[in-house]
Amino acid sequence: MSTLTESREVASGYRAGRTLPLRVELVRQLKRRRTMVMFGILAALPVVLLVAFQVGGEPGQGNNRVNLMDAATASGANFAAVNLFVSAGFLLVIPVALFFGDTVASEASWSSLRYLLAAPVPRARLLWSKLVVGVTLSLAAMVLLPVVALIVGTAAYGWGPLQLPVGGTLSTGTAAQRLLIVVAYIFVSQLVTAALAFWLSTKTDAPLGAVGGAVGLTIIGSVLDEVTALGDWRDFVPAHWQYAWTDAVQPQLQWDEMIQGVSVSVTYALVLFALAFRGFARKDVVS
Incomplete structure (x- = not known):
């Protein structure tokens, strides 16, 4: 009995919860080139759109x-708001798929995954650390785009109320709140791609x-949503609700479709x- 008890003892000071700290994993991912390139692309989009409007004239003409x-x-x-509109359908899918799809598979491709687990880092702890960092980076990407767009747009067109396409305006304070709702909804709607x-x-x-598979299946979902013959079955396709956030840029805020979209997205996620945690716990890691 004493032999069995001794075999279960761990090194003095070892705490599973202290392995692979979130700060360490976050710094590792921030230093990677793909992270910097992705953030650079998102920060550059508002400038590209601004130049396009300056060269091609104001949108809506003709x-x-x-x-x-x-x-x-x-x-x-x-x-x-326009920057979010043009990027929500595809561009914002890429950083989410990248930050979640590249995280564990990259460790395996570098043959460092088994060494992390031998450190020893518990499998659930490793996945949890990478999941939290993936959420953090994805949320930062979602916030970066509208913040840069707001700065660029204010410098070019001035600070003012949100002009609604259906007529009327929203005050700057209300507009800021609505844009926060839009960003939050887009982030939650992307959880399916992330998961x-x-x-x-x-x-x-x-x-x-992993990244390409997630992006590809997300695109397939968007295609299926265009098949009107599916009828009410499209309600179960996450892409069907991807633009429900446009209800937040109406005179009266409507929650119905956004609530349905959140429900579908969170359920799938x-x-x-x-499945990821369950499968990885039983996986034979050899790389």
């Missing part, structure tokens, strides 16, 4: 349609496969994250 893009140059708040990429990252040693 057509009879009225949409959010038509009011892009009305104020800094409008410019920020899918994270799950794939635990299944493969190829980071590109929880299932996929659970």
Whole structure:
């Protein structure tokens, strides 16, 4: 009995919860080139759109349609909203898929995953650290784009109320609150892509496969949402609700569709994250 008890003892001072600290993992990921490049692209998008508007003229000229893009140059708040509109469908999917899909698979591709686990870092602790850092970086990416767009738009078009495409305006204070709701909703709606990429990252040693797989399946979801023959089945496709946040840039804030979108996204995400933890706990790590 004493022999069995002694075999279960661990090194003095060892605490599983202190292994792979979040600060260490965050610094590691921030120093990676792909992180800096991704943040650079997001920060550059508002400048690119500003140049496009300066060269091509104000949006909405020459057509009879009225949409959010038509009011892009009305104020800094409008410019920020338009940046979110043009990037929510695809561009913002990429950093989320990258930060979640590259995290575990990259360790395996570098043959460092087994050494982390032998440190020893418990498997659940390793995944939890990488999950929290992935959430942090993805949220930073979501916030970076509208903040830079607001600064660039205010410098170019001035600080003013949010001009609504359906008519009317929202005061600057209300507009700021609505933009926060928009960013929060877009972030939650991207949790499906995040969870899918994270799950794939635990299944493969190829980071590109995990990232590309998540982006590809997200695109397939968007395609399925365009198939009107599916009828009400489209309500179960996360992409069906990706633009529900436009209800936040209306005179009266509407929550119904955003609540449905959040419900669908969170449900899929929880299932996929659970599969990632369950599968990785049983995985034979050889790389």
